[in-house]
Amino acid sequence: MSAESIDQYLDDNAQRFESEFFDWLRIPSISTIPAHAGDVKKAAEWLVARLSRLELKPELIETKRHPLVYAETPHIPGAPVIMVYGHFDVQPVDPLELWTTPPFEPDIRDGSVFARGATDDKGQLLTHVFAVEAVLKDMGALPFQIKFLFEGEEEDGSESLTEYVPTHKDKLACDCLVVSDGAMFGPGQPAITYGLRGIMAFELTLTGPKQDLHSGTFGGAVYNPAIALSQMMCKMIDEHGRILVPEFYTDVVPLTERERRQFADMPFDESDFFGKIGLKDGFGERGYTSLERRWARPTFDINGMTSGYQGEGGKTVLPCKASAKFTFRLVPKQDPAKIVKSVETHLRSLCPPGITMQLDYQHGANGLLVSLDSPFVEAAAKALEEAFGCPPFYTREGGSIPVITLVSDVLEADVLLLGWGLNDDNAHAPNEKFSLADFHSGIRASARLLLEIAKFQQQPGT
Amino acid sequence: MSAESIDQYLDDNAQRFESEFFDWLRIPSISTIPAHAGDVKKAAEWLVARLSRLELKPELIETKRHPLVYAETPHIPGAPVIMVYGHFDVQPVDPLELWTTPPFEPDIRDGSVFARGATDDKGQLLTHVFAVEAVLKDMGALPFQIKFLFEGEEEDGSESLTEYVPTHKDKLACDCLVVSDGAMFGPGQPAITYGLRGIMAFELTLTGPKQDLHSGTFGGAVYNPAIALSQMMCKMIDEHGRILVPEFYTDVVPLTERERRQFADMPFDESDFFGKIGLKDGFGERGYTSLERRWARPTFDINGMTSGYQGEGGKTVLPCKASAKFTFRLVPKQDPAKIVKSVETHLRSLCPPGITMQLDYQHGANGLLVSLDSPFVEAAAKALEEAFGCPPFYTREGGSIPVITLVSDVLEADVLLLGWGLNDDNAHAPNEKFSLADFHSGIRASARLLLEIAKFQQQPGT
Numbered sequence: 011m012s013a014e015s016i017d018q019y020l021d022d023n024a025q026r027f028e029s030e031f032f033d034w035l036r037i038p039s040i041s042t043i044p045a046h047a048g049d050v051k052k053a054a055e056w057l058v059a060r061l062s063r064l065e066l067k068p069e070l071i072e073t074k075r076h077p078l079v080y081a082e083t084p085h086i087p088g089a090p091v092i093m094v095y096g097h098f099d100v101q102p103v104d105p106l107e108l109w110t111t112p113p114f115e116p117d118i119r120d121g122s123v124f125a126r127g128a129t130d131d132k133g134q135l136l137t138h139v140f141a142v143e144a145v146l147k148d149m150g151a152l153p154f155q156i157k158f159l160f161e162g163e164e165e166d167g168s169e170s171l172t173e174y175v176p177t178h179k180d181k182l183a184c185d186c187l188v189v190s191d192g193a194m195f196g197p198g199q200p201a202i203t204y205g206l207r208g209i210m211a212f213e214l215t216l217t218g219p220k221q222d223l224h225s226g227t228f229g230g231a232v233y234n235p236a237i238a239l240s241q242m243m244c245k246m247i248d249e250h251g252r253i254l255v256p257e258f259y260t261d262v263v264p265l266t267e268r269e270r271r272q273f274a275d276m277p278f279d280e281s282d283f284f285g286k287i288g289l290k291d292g293f294g295e296r297g298y299t300s301l302e303r304r305w306a307r308p309t310f311d312i313n314g315m316t317s318g319y320q321g322e323g324g325k326t327v328l329p330c331k332a333s334a335k336f337t338f339r340l341v342p343k344q345d346p347a348k349i350v351k352s353v354e355t356h357l358r359s360l361c362p363p364g365i366t367m368q369l370d371y372q373h374g375a376n377g378l379l380v381s382l383d384s385p386f387v388e389a390a391a392k393a394l395e396e397a398f399g400c401p402p403f404y405t406r407e408g409g410s411i412p413v414i415t416l417v418s419d420v421l422e423a424d425v426l427l428l429g430w431g432l433n434d435d436n437a438h439a440p441n442e443k444f445s446l447a448d449f450h451s452g453i454r455a456s457a458r459l460l461l462e463i464a465k466f467q468q469q470p471g472t
Numbered sequence: 473m474s475a476e477s478i479d480q481y482l483d484d485n486a487q488r489f490e491s492e493f494f495d496w497l498r499i500p501s502i503s504t505i506p507a508h509a510g511d512v513k514k515a516a517e518w519l520v521a522r523l524s525r526l527e528l529k530p531e532l533i534e535t536k537r538h539p540l541v542y543a544e545t546p547h548i549p550g551a552p553v554i555m556v557y558g559h560f561d562v563q564p565v566d567p568l569e570l571w572t573t574p575p576f577e578p579d580i581r582d583g584s585v586f587a588r589g590a591t592d593d594k595g596q597l598l599t600h601v602f603a604v605e606a607v608l609k610d611m612g613a614l615p616f617q618i619k620f621l622f623e624g625e626e627e628d629g630s631e632s633l634t635e636y637v638p639t640h641k642d643k644l645a646c647d648c649l650v651v652s653d654g655a656m657f658g659p660g661q662p663a664i665t666y667g668l669r670g671i672m673a674f675e676l677t678l679t680g681p682k683q684d685l686h687s688g689t690f691g692g693a694v695y696n697p698a699i700a701l702s703q704m705m706c707k708m709i710d711e712h713g714r715i716l717v718p719e720f721y722t723d724v725v726p727l728t729e730r731e732r733r734q735f736a737d738m739p740f741d742e743s744d745f746f747g748k749i750g751l752k753d754g755f756g757e758r759g760y761t762s763l764e765r766r767w768a769r770p771t772f773d774i775n776g777m778t779s780g781y782q783g784e785g786g787k788t789v790l791p792c793k794a795s796a797k798f799t800f801r802l803v804p805k806q807d808p809a810k811i812v813k814s815v816e817t818h819l820r821s822l823c824p825p826g827i828t829m830q831l832d833y834q835h836g837a838n839g840l841l842v843s844l845d846s847p848f849v850e851a852a853a854k855a856l857e858e859a860f861g862c863p864p865f866y867t868r869e870g871g872s873i874p875v876i877t878l879v880s881d882v883l884e885a886d887v888l889l890l891g892w893g894l895n896d897d898n899a900h901a902p903n904e905k906f907s908l909a910d911f912h913s914g915i916r917a918s919a920r921l922l923l924e925i926a927k928f929q930q931q932p933g934t
Contacts, residue, residue, distance in 0.1 A: 226872055231755070232755060232756075243702035247699060303693040321504075323504030324673050
């Protein structure tokens with residue numbers, strides 16, 4: 011095996027990798043919209059076909075909802091087992107009118123490919139597939155086992171994988187889970203992310219009268235559900251970014267002084283960070299820096315709100331319904347199930363007369379804090395430095411990968427979170443993009459990681 | 473002239489009146505939606521054709537937006553001039569899925585016709601056209617002058633008519649303005665409405681980051697516009713229905729003791745009223761009855777609210793925009809222009825850091841309180857009693873007919889507000905309807921009113 015010959019292979023195939031990546035981006039595999047279920051399956055089949063070419067005998071595993079894709083190289087007794095996780099489903103695309111080019115027609119601008127799923131997570135997932143391809147071409151076989159576990163429900167709660175993992179522990183057993191579904195610290199600044207926030211998502215629907223009413227005939231004598239919704243949302247968070255749900259902060263682990271210093275020392279350019287999203291400053295919980303707020307503090311956000319007439323012009327209506335979708339980002343030790351109870355109790359206590367409330371909660375995940383003492387972390391640090399030309403930052407991240415906590419808990423595996431994206435990649439927003447240079451560096455880093463692991467003398471201890 | 477022969481004519485032509493009415497309802501003349509401008513014009517042309525058959529030489533008056541329709545009988549020196557006002561535009565129809573039958577395909581159920589515009593205002597407007605037809609057939613000519621002034625922008629601020637009236641005062645001069653665009657007190661309980669609420673409508677748009685953001689990556693460090701909107705809306709009205717805009721109540725004329733007693737004596741069945749809209753009780757400003765809240769107190773209502781992701785499932789987004797359409801109902805003496813200033817100042821003081829606000833205001837109208845001492849009121853009371861079989865209630869109404877205040881002010885005319893609808897007619901809501909019995913009673917009442925006015929010896933003094 012040789013890093014040089016692998017690099018040569020990567021260079022020789024760079025254009026084909028891009029063209030295959032772009033083909034995959036054309037499949038609108040939106041998991042939260044039932045009408046796109048067929049597209050999610052198509053994306054899975056595309057991946058199966060791709061992995062078949064590596065002679066990995068991939069399986070397309072049907073579930074109650076979206077399929078899983080699994081593949082593995084042969085087991086090598088005594089050698090480590092690495093499992094790569096990724097997801098081939100994508101977020102919805104609206105508001106569509108804000109996309110410069112159509113979300114499922116990949117367009118290259120300024121060295122990045124623009125498309126839904128480019129960075130989250132099709133592009134990042136594929137780096138590992140192409141890396142394994144290159145390493146297998148070079149070495150013929152690996153001195154350890156690689157497993158691929160890919161899902162099509164990450165953007166909608168990972169229910170199928172959540173059911174599948176605990177019932178297939180032997181099949182999925184691994185020493186280290188490798189995940190690329192996030193961002194680097196900054197352009198040219200690779201990172202190993204050791205913390206993720208958890209999440210708990212809700213939808214609150216308030217109903218007043220049985221139908222929309224004339225606001226002149228009825229206004230003043232009937233509780234307006236949209237007003238009730240505003241009032242209830244106001245009691246979820248105060249004007250200083252502090253969440254008002256009783257007992258919400260009980261299990262929050264405070265940041266350590268060491269961690270606060272470490273965050274403070276990072277070359278984080280606030281004005282550049284906020285400038286990129288059109289803001290002068292950030293805003294949030296008092297007494298915390300922007301990095302702390304984003305990485306290590308829990309939050310409340312309204313994701314969507316709807317009530318009454320929203321078309322052009324006016325309509326003098328007293329709407330019969332109002333609803334809000336909202337999410338909490340949680341930090342490690344906060345239990346989504348406890349949050350559900352506290353939120354429901356709190357909202358029921360706030361629901362005004364004449365209004366009935368329905369609270370749906372969609373999916374929850376714990377936060378994650380992984381150990382930096384794993385030999386895989388050491389291997390990854392070397393691989394990142396070789397591929398990107400500088401040592402990685404050790405960061406936490408504000409997002410959630412709900413299934414990661416579960417998989418690492420169930421399989422008792424170390425976790426390597428190696429994001430190749432950037433914070434301004436517009437994941438979950440219009441004009442999602444992924445730097446093609448980072449796409450190729452990601453492939454190289456993944457290949458280097460495999461080479462580093464191949465050097466292990468034996469399975470590292472648990 | 474004879475009431476009996478007119479009644480006979482109305483009976484003989486009842487079916488034709490209905491069928492013409494239904495034809496008109498099929499034209500989707502929604503004035504607030506630009507794509508329906510052609511339909512508003514079509515509704516105007518239909519009306520012109522109808523009035524032409526009465527040999528009234530109607531005019532279709534083009535404006536910057538939707539046309540006006542005007543017609544008149546010959547002037548009779550010394551005799552009164554009556555002007556009938558109505559509107560042929562209708563409200564939007566969404567949410568469409570809540571309509572039992574399509575809004576522009578009139579359907580008869582339980583003695584009512586269901587269609588957008590049935591009661592507001594095509595059906596009520598037509599009662600006066602058919603009454604004039606019957607009276608002209610019977611009498612050949614009238615001993616006083618009738619003018620018809622119909623518009624196609626009532627649901628969108630009446631801008632064109634507002635410009636037209638002051639510049640055509642001589643043409644439109646009249647002693648009494650007759651308007652049927654409201655409700656009776658209850659089924660079989662005709663009313664003369666002597667008060668209307670004013671209105672001021674706004675749209676508030678809040679913008680945060682330049683695009684929707686990933687709520688994990690950015691949540692906690694960026695002010696969420698949907699949260700800001702909830703917080704600002706919360707400061708517009710408290711949990712007891714009291715409006716919080718500074719100086720909002722300064723010009724509100726308190727209810728007199730006499731009026732409160734009069735309202736209290738009305739046979740108003742609270743549980744029936746609220747039961748019909750699916751509620752057990754009403755809710756509103758403390759210290760006031762439901763009738764007082766609806767008729768004589770100002771209110772604040774959110775008409776629509778929109779932000780972020782509103783589709784199926786979830787989307788973990790921090791939205792870049794949030795907006796609300798809201799209206800105040802005003803009582804006489806409250807000045808919409810002053811309300812605009814107070815609201816804008818108040819909202820600017822509430823707008824949080826990182827959020828920019830835009831406040832649009834659409835159209836405003838003063839409230840109206842008309843004199844009960846007019847001889848036309850006496851004539852109307854007789855006409856209503858004969859047509860409906862019982863004397864009218866003297867009521868106020870919660871709705872607004874913005875142009876009425878203007879027209880009555882500019883032309884210095886008395887006003888007769890004679891609604892033939894019912895409070896549960898679903899004006900502005902799905903399944904709008906109009907009782908066909910009341911449609912015919914309305915025609916009869918209008919014809920009787922003309923006969924009463926024909927008995928006047930001379931133009932009543934101003």
